[in-house]
Amino acid sequence: MPLPFGFKLKRTRRYTVSSKSCLVTRIQLLNGEFVEFTLSVESTGQECLEAVAQRLELREITYFSLWYFNKQNQQRWVDLEKVLKKQLDKHGQEPTVYFGVLFYIPSVNQLQQEITRYQYYLQLKKDVLEGKISCSLDQAIRLASLAVQADFGDFNRYDSQDFLQKFALFPIDWIQDERVLEEATQKVALRYQSLRGLPASDAEMLYMQEVEKMEGYGQESYQAKDSTGTDATLGSCLDGIVVKYKNGRPPLLFRWDEINNMTHNRSFFALELTNREESVQYQTEDMETSKYVCRMCLARLKFYKINKSNNLYMNTQNGFYYHSQTSLDRFPMEYGSGGRLRNGSVYSAHSTSSLTNPQHYLQPSPMSSNPSITSDITRPDFVPSHRHSVH
Template sequence: MYKALFHIPQVLNKYKCTSSENKFLLLLGYVIEAADIKLVILGWYCRLCVLMMPLKFRLRKTRNYNVLSRNVFVLSVVLIDKTTLECTLSSDSSGLDCLHNVCQRLGLQQPEFFGLRYMSKRPYPKLRWVELERPLKRQLDKYAQSPALTLAVMYYIHDVGLLQDDVTRSQYFLQVKYDVLEGRVRASFDQAVLLASYSLQAEFGDHQRERHTPEYLKDFKVFPAQVIKETEVSTLLEAVVWQYSSLKGLGQALAETYYILEAQRLSGYGQETFMARDEKGSEVYLGASLLGLGVNSASGDSQTFYK
């Protein structure tokens, strides 16, 4: 035992043990080993702890789920109004379970018109729909860039009377509004002004001359980018203020309905576009909608429509 203790100062210098904790562990290891040959393994373990302390371990990155337990995880869902909520699900939950969770919390009683999308790892298409009947986590692990979903209208309608629930109608209106603003539904100057007036009536109620001036409304996004490029913003604002003031007395729910009805008349309403190639190998765009299937050349020079 005493012979082993003579080696302690040399070992402390060899392993550069400066902290009191490290010195204590190393000393304890030698004392245990010297006291009883049967405790050699324990002594070596103490010394190993000292040697491992300076090392830094890097763990492999995993999916960015907020994991509550082995079978429960939390993911984010971006709503149509761009706000976010979190859903707590089990690893066996289907996409439909998640959709019903979101709709229940929104008070949305007609989930059959909606779906969930995610950003795909693949270059095209970047946005993919969740297969509602399949386990959600498996789909996201295999195909998604990140464990995040977006709520969106999946099935567009031509009969606005099918939207019997106020929350469903409002969410549907928001989706159609963003379709217009982001250019998926194409509008002329007059159509854009009319839609903008319905949007303002739905958001603010009746026009107030002192408040809803062109200067005030210029900070609200109510016009498609393409229309803004083609027309002076001041001209658009003056036109929409006049149109908006003419809607006095129109209820906000009815303004949403009129917006949807007007958008249904426009090109691109309810259309989902996919890239493809024709028989010559040229790139074309397929537009699937309620009216049928449209085939557009990549240059936009030709269009064929199939009902």
């Protein structure tokens, strides 16, 4: 029905605020779902993160944060201490914010809450499919079969392997040859059949235990030049700050224990080391980038120092990375009654430490002075009913 007097409704953007004091924030979760929150225009990134955690029933918030695409289409983590709207208005390409894992840990066995493990699994699967983690063809097949078991449950012979071709099993643009792709998909289907009876949570854990040993796990990289002007990739990893060269020079690793401080000046990012009088400098793209790299690396240094005194970093003398091509093969795929792994539970879903050590959940985020969210959910293994919805 036409509106009277030629009156026309003005089309508005989806994310316009309902009032000057409110902001509707759209956030994409790790399962692909979009959720919206109505926040104050003065809300910080931390307050937005806490709203997401409350929606997910997530108590171990320490490992997670929010990110956005900047105007150069680069991923940038939100500064949790600052007003979210100002950051998006100044730097954001779009109003959408993304939820994800910021602080990776040496062993996924340390994750105590079931929903934490599920979110962590979704992040690692995303990292693998986006090509951020290097893997061989055999590893990719093993990971894909575990992901299918985790996401879809037991193999149904009536499904055959046809349905597998509709889903992303391997890293983007990784397999160009159609014949190789078909053979790899057939191998995934066969391995998937062999996983019948494996609970989704165990499939996810085996997936994560494989990925945590692979190159690229937990790394975030930035382009830079060293003091000689040589192109390098500057990255933070679980061990410290790693510098990789394209010209064949061996990589450098500055361990967290060797780093006193990190600073930025104009486009330069500097490491102050315990065993050197002079700092080690790297030049980034511009002043904004050096400031960002410094903030993120300092956050990871702080996270390391906070967690160094507990069990999170107890087995790190030889580094975190064990580049095994067959590490999953060392886990016998044998199950006892109820589908549990015969060598005992891979993790303790009802870990007593999660109940007797509340600071594990409530410790402040290394990027914020505000305490993390507290939840009235008392069971550490509580999982929402839509846990394995596939998007």
